[in-house]
Amino acid sequence: MKKTMNKTTKNNFINYGIVIAIFVIVEILSGTGNLSRLLTGLLVPLCVYTIAAISLNLVVGFSGELSLGHAGFMCVGAYSSALFSHIASDIPQVPRFILAILIGAVVAAVFGVIIGIPVLRLRGDYLAIVTLAFGEIIKNLINILYVGFDENGLHVATSSANLKLAAGGKQILKGALGISGTGALYKDVKHYFFPIGIILVLLTLFIVQNLVNSRSGRAIMATRDNRIAAESVGIDVTKFKLLAFTISAALAGVAGVLYAHNLSMLKVSGFDYNMSILILVYVVLGGIGNLRGSMIAAIILYALPELLRGFANYRMLIYAIVLIVMMLFNWAPAARNWRARVMEKIRGTKNKKEAA
Structure with a gap:
């Protein structure tokens, strides 16, 4: 048992070491002027998709459920945090961004619970179908929402004409046009988004690895391997599957927060089912249940198409x-x-x- 624990701890620290090594290499290249503008623009999105891949692996790899709604959880995390950032623009940037991350995670977790409670009691492909539908419903709902605030508080309408704001009010969410100017609210800390992204990747790894190696993690994997056997020894299958699903949704919300605040214009069209499929591809190709593989696959497969733009035909x-x-x-x-x-x-x- 001691040998197994030592091996597990070693593997965990190797994962942390890979992330830290990548950060150090990038900082050295940036400091010496050898980091191109293309690579610089990819750094924060790489952190976003790495967080998303690790969190999805918790559901697909360790819980054994197929979820196709990760883009939906990223979407609610992104929009809830962006709305907060605009409404609370008087708060200093650093604590405001920390609060935005927490709000994005909590809102995504709440949606994870709402979706997970009825669906995780079912078997088969129901979870994939419902999570896919959830992502599309969220996308279409945000497309018709108009949100603003004034001295009387927050206002929500389904058309721009119905959004009545007092003098001096500000419209934040403009339906399909999305939310603009979120990144500009953090102009003093935006150049720290990559180090912040690295910290969030490490935090995601810490949460997932510690969960997987805990008693709850062993119960989650037991329900994946044999549901009937797990139930026969008193494991609450629905409870532990819901735990994994909720934590995965919350971490997806964190990825959505980083995604939203790195853009000058946040549009819901980016959170379609193609994004969910793309994250699932990272998980499958990196190895189901392999967190290190998910990280490496996300980095390679996201960066490769951008780095190969010079080879347009191939x-x-x-x-x-x-x-x-x-x-x-x-x-x-x-x-x-x-x-x-x-x-x-x-x-x-x-x-x-x-x-x-």
Whole structure:
């Protein structure tokens, strides 16, 4: 048991080390002027999608449920935090941003509970269908909402004409046009968004890894492996699946907050089902239940299309080849056997050195 715990702790610290090493390398490249504007623009989105992939892996990999509504949870986190940032613009930027993160996480978690309570009692593909519908409902609902505030408080309407604001009032959400100027509210701290994103990635890893390695995490994985056996030993299957789903939704909300505040114009059209599928691709190609793989897949697969824009005619061909290679490397029996043999040789060499 002690050996297993040591191995788990080591793997956890390797994950933290990878994130910190990437941050240090980026800072060195930035400090020496070797970081292009293209790469600089990708840094915060990479943190966003890394957080989203890790959080989705908690549901797909460790809980064994298929969720296609991650973009919906990111959307409610993004919009709730952006609304707060505009309404509370008098609060200093740093505490306001911290509060925005907390609000985005809480609102997304609440929606996770609302969706999860009825659906997680069902089996099969119901969760995928309902979460996909949730994402589309949220997107279409925000498309028709107009929100503003004045001295009388917050005003919500379904058309711009019905939004009656007093003199000096401000319209924040403009239906399909979204919310503009959120990033400008943090002009003094916006250049710190990448370090903040790294901290949020580390925090996400800490939460997920500690949950997975706790008693609750073992109960979650037991329900995934054999629901009937888990119920027979007294595990509340719905409770633990709901726990994983809610935490995953809250972390998706955090990713949405970072996403929203990094943009000059926040539009709901970006939170469609394609975003949910994209995050699911990161999880599957990185390895279901493999947090390190999810991080690496998110970084490579998000950055690659942008870095290959110079190869206009072959960009998507190269991207497709990389997807196929990663899928074969992670899931083909021959590749998995080869990886197992390599790891055995490495362990054998290490044991020989220790024995000597």
